[in-house]
Amino acid sequence: MGLRNLSAAFDMILELGDQKFSRTMGLRHDEHDEAFTLSQNATGHVFQERLHTKCMHDNVHRSIYVDALSLRFVDTEQFQRLRDIRQLGLCHMVYPGAVHTRFEHSLGTYYLADQAITRIKNFQGAELGIDRSDVKAVKLAGLLHDIGHGPFSHVFDNEFLPKILPGEKWSHEEMSVDMIDYIVDLHHIDIDSGDLRRVKSSKEKRFLYDIVANGRNGIDVDKFDYIERDTRACGIGNSFSYSRLMENMRVMDDEICYRAKEARNVYNLFQTRADLHRTVYTHPKVKAMELMLADAFLLANDYLLISEQIQSPEDFWKLDDTILKAIETACQPELKSAQEIILRLRRRQLYQFCNEYAVPKEMMDHFKDVTAKDIVCAQTRSGVELREEDIVVNNQKIDLTRGQEDPVRSVSFFQDYESNEKFKIQKERISHLLPSFFLDRIVRVYSKKPELVPVSSLLPLHKWDGRFPVIFSLLRARLVTEVCPRLD
């Protein structure tokens, strides 16, 4: 082959390579295995960043490119287990589309964390001293923020653990931190210890950590992803636009601030989140099933020692949603009572929702959680004798993230990119139609035995008086305890 032919062949190889590169960059959507293979362009520049980057196709964010370091975490059994943990516990039993898992959500949060830090770096990188390791840390924090979740997500830490280990201070956030260390050690991941520390928390440049988990005002990419993902999966409305908010943010005095014109969009974020809590996460039927699931875990715990697995990441990563099937299909007689509850779940013979009570605003501060014991103590003679083990009470709080406070009062805004002043916005300056109170407390009562609850109990509470005195009096008695001694 002559010199000219050799040169032409080389050009052709480069062209083919470029085509492959552009295909991978924009058009190929295969999950996971589409590695970039072209490492050099015609000038010999090495695309080190892209060399081992992989593309995953996500139904919310489309193509998500995962860099080599992040892949070292993704391709571990500890991260892959997130595929077996439903994002929304048992919500799919009421909203059939809500079958997505912590795996997709973690990738989505990774993607948005990348978008946010890249945007801030592009506009303010020099001013804020953002370097490559900052970007790396923020992306990994997004990817790994939920790696400490247990089976069925919040069912495990909100319903099961408080009952089996009352007073135990365990949180999935702390387990996430322990799990990250465990993965790094186990899989010999080459990551600088300073970078690793910043993945878990960041004292300097606090705005970096706020991108994924914002302790100041609750606006973070974790929420952006789950609000978008959950509303889509459940087919409910979403008036909040995360992309608009991300296009209008800026760091001022180490704090992420938003353009004043986005104030209503910020309210929409909190309002949509509250709607999700009310209509999906705490739907009365979902709650009934989650209470049943927690009871099944409680009954299986003596035999399976589930609660002992929370002490170390080495044991904890082996727990996921498949535990439900393991209990259901086990041959051991010790699991019979847990199996009976799961069978009721399958056959939709659920704990019967009796009624709910919305705590009045003026009683909110001093209202104590209602217990099954309160209910049993408050029953009047009605021919039906309730026992504590027949009743489940669910005390639910729904807020806009900051209890009774208006969350937007914790958000800082700026007028435009020419001004350097940040300020708070009073909601009256935005609209008089915005909420004036920011917390709901709801007491729900369930009977484990449907035969104890006559059909009439499904009537609204105010129509109950005299028709089903047992349940009604318990709710009334609980209110009276605000001025009377507790019943227990």
Ligand SMILES: [Zn+2]
């Ligand atoms: Zn999350």
